Amino acid sequence: MNLHNPLVLILIPVIILFFLYSRKKQAAVSAFKFSSGDLVSKFKGSFKLKLSQNLVYLRLLSVIFLILALARPQTPVADSKIQSEGIDIVLAIDCSTSMLAEDFKLGAERQSRIEVVKNVVKDFIMGRKNDRIAIVAFASRAYTVCPLTLDYGWLLDNLERVKTGLVEDGTAIGSGIATSLNRLKDAKAKSKVVILLTDGRNNTGRISPLTAAEAAKALKIKVYTIGAGGKGPAPYPVKDFFGNTVYQPVQIDIDEDTLIKIAEMTGAKYFRATDTESLRKIYKEIDGLEKTAIEEKGYMEYNELFGVFLALSLFVLLLDIVLANTFLRKIP
Secondary structure (H helix, E strand, O other): OEEOOHHHHHHHHHHHHHHHHHHHHHHOOOOOOOOOOHHHHOOOOOHHHHHHHOOHHHHHHHHHHHHHHHOOEEEEOOOEEEEEEOEEEEEEEEOOHHHHOOOEEEOOEEEOHHHHHHHHHHHHHHOOOOOEEEEEEEOOOEEEEEEEEOOHHHHHHHHOOOOOOOOOOOOOHHHHHHHHHHHHOOOOOOEEEEEEEEOOOOOOOOOOHHHHHHHHHHOOOEEEEEEEOOOOOEEEEEEOOOOOEEEEEEOOOOOHHHHHHHHHHOOOOEEEEOOHHHHHHHHHHHHHHOOOEEEEEEOOOEEEOHHHHHHHHHHHHHHHHHHHHOOOOOOO
16 A cells, blocks of 8 residues: 555654643543542442543544545555657758648648648657657758757647748758757667658758768668658749739659668658648658557556545544434533
């Protein structure tokens, strides 16, 4: 049996000592004064009288049961296994202006690639447990949106900050990987993963994607790569002369060969997402692939005995009241 609040038990010896002190002090003062004790020594107390005199012990027992209830005794239901997951993940997201192409849908409404990716990534984050997750965004250069954290609420708040136009335009895939590796290189987790999503090809940055992949391989970090975008021209929003949004077909080229090589070099996989549903399935598959269960023995469920001891306290107190007002009633 476990006690949730064991410190409460300190009150028990305090209450008992106070009770004994009060009884001793009360016994020293007689209700009647006699010139000699011989006058009453021949009278023997009946069982009822002795019981009446010691009725106060029921109140003491009631208080002790109440204190035990406050200590919240618990018994484990069963010996169970706790499954714990411990993976460090960096979500690297392309936020170049090509991600504004609207060839994906959310429900029946057409949305930009960047908004759909954020929506799918949100579900991915909420599906993880006990994993530290970071977010890196990249265009012509990469920056950390959120460092590794277990605070998924804060992580989702930072995810909303991922937008196009925050840095110079371009697609620096190598820089995106390198920045992600910097987030992971000193991490203590046994499994470290980068999930990189882009809809283009590397056209800027000081680090080539394959050089960054070599570094990831040396650090034993897997880099899953996702090419996002439908095949063929994508509808791209632009403003016309009157300020209205119109769509122009734009061909956005994904460097699948490089993305495949990056994944293969690091022991991961490459995926192609041509619509929202396929993108969801990709993140779901990666979610299933990257789970390292750590089994720990422990107790998950407990029976609370608070009610039992509280009921005993109330029963003893009620017994005291009933006896004091019936069988052991004192007549003035």
